[in-house]
Amino acid sequence: MTLDLPLAQMSVDDKLQAMELLWADLSKNPAQLASPAWHTDMLRNRREQLLQGQASFQGWDAAIGELRAELRGPQAP
Numbered sequence: 001m002t003l004d005l006p007l008a009q010m011s012v013d014d015k016l017q018a019m020e021l022l023w024a025d026l027s028k029n030p031a032q033l034a035s036p037a038w039h040t041d042m043l044r045n046r047r048e049q050l051l052q053g054q055a056s057f058q059g060w061d062a063a064i065g066e067l068r069a070e071l072r073g074p075q076a077p
Contacts, residue, residue, distance in 0.1 A: 013068070016067075016068060016071075
């Protein structure tokens with residue numbers, strides 16, 4: 001199947017929403033998604049940073065909100 005999305009005409013919000021929809025569908029069957037070996041290494045490193053107090057994390061909704069705000073750029077008051 002060939003899928004042709006009008007990416008040039010889509011807003012950043014539309015593109016992010018499309019990505020979220022795709023990820024929600026893909027994540028329904030995690031057994032079908034094989035993670036590359038470097039993911040394990042990255043997760044191990046990040047866990048170690050958290051345990052040593054060198055890193056922190058935030059919730060998904062906060063992260064998405066921050067990314068959306070960053071992509072929109074400075075807003076006029």
